[in-house]
Amino acid sequence: MALMLALETGDGREDAGGLAEGNQARAGGRERMFEKVVTPSDVGKLNRLVVPKHFAEKHLPLPGAVARAGGTVLCFHDARGHAAWRFRYSYWSSSQSYVMTKGWSRYVRDKRLAAGDTVAFCRDGTRLFIDCRRRSRGATPPAVPALLPQAFFVPQVQHMAPRVEEPGGRCLRLFGVNLQLRAEPVVLLDFQL
Amino acid sequence: MALMLALETGDGREDAGGLAEGNQARAGGRERMFEKVVTPSDVGKLNRLVVPKHFAEKHLPLPGAVARAGGTVLCFHDARGHAAWRFRYSYWSSSQSYVMTKGWSRYVRDKRLAAGDTVAFCRDGTRLFIDCRRRSRGATPPAVPALLPQAFFVPQVQHMAPRVEEPGGRCLRLFGVNLQLRAEPVVLLDFQL
DNA sequence: ACATCCACCTGGGTC
């Protein structure tokens, strides 16, 4: 097991250099969309990940719809389908920022994300993947790489009526179409939050 | 530039002793409602002014409605209409206190309010006025009185649907002050006690 | 009670 260094604060400074885009595919057909070095706030008590607007609007689904609707739920699976997370993805008009909220804090806990670590969002066709890796030590390659890959699958997008929790009907957006689901979306591998 | 001492933390304790009520009218038909010696928290990073409950419920509008609704916006003008501030006025049920929140920090900056200074709320009929003055030095009259009178005009009370940002609101800077302009009627005068 | 989530807010930095 990767040891679990704390180091939760860092310097708290955001830096466009902390973001990277366009790294080439690592394996299979996966292409890097973007990644972010998480800030103390991203892994702290605010229970949300700020997705830089530039990347959100370029890569994440339906920015317009997300902004207009109350938000969206994305279902995340790991590469082998052994884990899944569902995050709410929404737009905060007051700060004009895109955020992952509900479910994000659990991911942070489970993966023991700390400030300075990196989350990387990739995709392979319709599949989306997320990796997280420990912050590299200094300029040298990480002493303990502790790569924690997992799939970020399924552009399952549920438009949410503002603050109306989905009772029975659900909307699944898949391959660019909206599907109305009756009981559970249950994308395969339904790891319930 | 007046130095802008931080003092943002202080002890965070509110003190009813810093309040006075019932000073007689100063000019025209203006009657003093109440005043408060602002605390470090009132001028610090909390970006809010605590209005002592006693005065709030006695003088400020619609305590019940304010408590029930999401809050209210009060539009503040100076005596000549050359300055205006809009403060959100609301009730925090968690602390059971009435507060001015949004807009207050701007007022603090513009007036360079510091802990120990006094803000006084007056009214003349439906008009409300606010003065602020520097803390008196010791027991002697203030070495630098620095009286900064300004009208606290128009009890324009807008009940806020929970979080609807004014779309048409614009800010005009004139003579060094910010004027809030709105598409809707600027004067309602429906101040209800 | 406590943790989480939600919508909103603001200052500092950057472009």
Place this chain on the structure above:
DNA sequence: CGACCCAGGTGGATG
């Protein structure tokens, strides 16, 4: 320097 980001906050609702 104005406009925009976004990190770091808030109170309140929810379960």
